[in-house]
Amino acid sequence: MAVRTIGGRSRGLLGALAAAAVLLAGCAPMGPTTGTEFGERSVDARTPGRGGSAQVALASEPDLLDPTQSSTLVARQVFASMCEKLYDYDESMTIVPQLATELPQTSPDGRQLTVSVRRDARFADGTPLDAAAVKKSLDRHLQLESSSRTAELASVEEVTVRDPGTVVLSLSQPDASLPSVLADRAGMIMSPQALDRLGEDFGTEPVCVGPFAFVSRAIGDRIVLRRDPNYYAADEIALDEVIYRVMTDSSVRLANLRSRDVVVGDQMAPVDVLSTSGDGELQLFRSPSFGYYGLTVNTRTSGGPAPGAVVDTPLATRPELRTAFALSLDRALINKIAFQDMYAPACGPVPPASAYADPDLVCPGRDLERARRLVAESGLPTPVSVELSIPNTANDLRTGQIIQAMANEAGFDVRLRAMEFTSLLEAGKNGDFEMLLSGWSGRVDPNGNMASFLRSGAPNNYGGYANDEVDAQLAEALTISDVGKRRAAYRALQERLAEDLPIIYLFRPSSLVLASNRLAGLRVYADGLIRLRDAGYAT
Incomplete structure (x- = not known):
């Protein structure tokens, strides 16, 4: 396990922010950029020619290539590219059949x-x-037993086959989120022949329906389709x-884009995106995401x-200390220094673009006096x-150092565990942390941003948060079909979460994908997924 500890007390907020500014100065201008080249864009409408290999640089190593067990965005x-779902999203993030x-x-x-299944499809085998x-x-x-989909499909009691083209899902209660769940990993269908042959090892040789089929994987290097x-x-x-290649440093992904060794760079750091201003060989796909970054507290x-x-850490046993930690943070300043104002502050799991977002819910500002009290x-x-555990990337280290400086001013001694x-x-799954900086790529339906992380015993509830009232509220919200009433239910949930603070929500990232202008037909929607089905080299 590669771990690096950075810590102790900082020399003060201004010193830490000055250091962050120095880190950024050589990469891009400070502050937001308003040029149209950094505006929202999700589709390259050009028609590509046939043939060629596209190398895509991923920000981290995917976990298991098994739709049942996987839990990472990179997977x-x-x-x-290789595992289609019962449903998908179009450019407007509307659910469509797949x-x-x-x-x-x-x-x-x-x-x-009731789901009608297409009959003209075959698995890769x-x-x-x-x-x-x-x-x-x-x-x-x-x-x-090792499924990461159980919380998403918690309402499903039984799946039956009505006829060769029809499946019926019987539910324990109405579930307004279920169509959106089936537009993600829970809706990915795997070859029954491969499942029988491989069992829990399906991820070593995954076989699905998709435009591309799995060929090989070299851990830490590449995945070939x-x-x-x-x-x-x-x-x-x-x-x-x-070919998906693992390049954990955004600047390395950018260098490989510029050298033409890759044609797509995923999850680009804002400072690297800003440094491409005026680069006619690269195109940016940018959209506000449905996800978030936050600090999960081990409760x-x-x-x-x-x-x-x-x-039994102080943060686990004393909710008022979690409140103090949250109040010590200036989300807008974190966004400005670490992300060049290309992200957005967040203090809850429901994104503003959601129909269930309450516009009256606003993030509290930094209140250092109350935090100290x-x-x-x-x-x-x-x-x-x-102890704050963070990913060992330049962007996350910078974010952690800013959080460290701000919280230290309130009376915390934050040590960074990179x-x-x-x-x-793995540490998150095992509960081996005090506080964890992590991100979630987001789902259109609010339940997809909440249940798996907050419901008692849910697979992604790394902090061990357990609250019977929250469990009941989550279950009740799923039964509501009226948009206004469901919005009110999620407002009440978020108000309760703001008291308990099992997760201190920090910011909502933008999806930032850079691609070579040689690649046409690429699509990157608000879910952040790089869609290569219609992509190819420009003629």
Whole structure:
């Protein structure tokens, strides 16, 4: 496990921000850039020619290439090219059929969802897609012990095959989020033949329906996909091959873009994006995301998912200290210094673009006086020690240093524990942390940003947060179909979360993808996924 500890007390906020400014000065101008080249854009409408290999630089190593067990955004990037779902999103983030033939039909009581499955599709191994294959994958998502999909599909009691082209999902309660869930990993359908052959090792040789099929993987280096001749629209696919390469440093991804060793760079740092101003060989795909970055607090006071789980820390046992920590932070200043104002401050899991966002909910500003008072009232010796685990990237290190400086002024002694992404993920799953800086790529439906992280026992609830009232509120919100009433339900939830602070939400990133102008037809929507189905080299 690669770990680097940076810490102790900082020399003050101004010194830390000055250091951050020096780091940025050689890369890009300070402050926001208003040039039209950095505006929102999600589609390259040019028609590509046929042939060629596209190399895509990923920001980190994907976890398992298994739709059931995966939990990382970078894995979703690979899935976007090889594992289609029952439903997908279009440019406006409206749900559209993909492996289904039409939008799901909901029964009058909301307790059944009927899905019609296309019959012209084959998996990469030649196995036909049918309703039985859909049921097998959905059952696996629900029942596999190591599944990361259980919270997303919690309302599904049974999956039945009505006929070869129809699947029926019987629900324990109405679930307004379910169509959006089936437009993500929980809706990815895997070859039943490959599942029988590989079992829990499916991720070593994944077989799905998609424009490209899995060929090989070298951990830490690359994942190779090739155009799948079994794909139902194979004649529409321009590229012969897609190679995903792992390049954890954004500046390295940019250097490889400029040298033409890769044609797409994922999750680019704002400072690197700004440095491309006027570069006619690169194009930017930028859109506000539905995700967030935040500080997950390990709230465990007993037990844990692994022997090394951290328990009984001051932040775990004293909610007022979590409040103090949150009040010590200036989200707008973090955004300005670390992200050049290209992101947006956030203090909750529901993005402003959502129909369920409440415009009256605003982020509290920094209140250093109250933060210091709460720390003093805790009765603990000061400074209060906090270990913050962060990804070992330049951007995250910079963010961690700013957080460290701000919280230190309130009476916390923040030590930074910098880790490689895969090690950080493992530490999170095991509860081996006090506070964890992590991001979530986001979902259109608010439940996708909440249940898996906040429901008791949910697979991504790394902090061990457990609150029966929140569990009940999450379940109740799913049963509401009226937009206004559901919005009010999520407002009440967010107000409760603002009291407990199991996650201190910090900012909402923009999706920033740079690509070579040689590549035409690329699409990157607000979900941040790089869609290569229609991409190829410009003629």
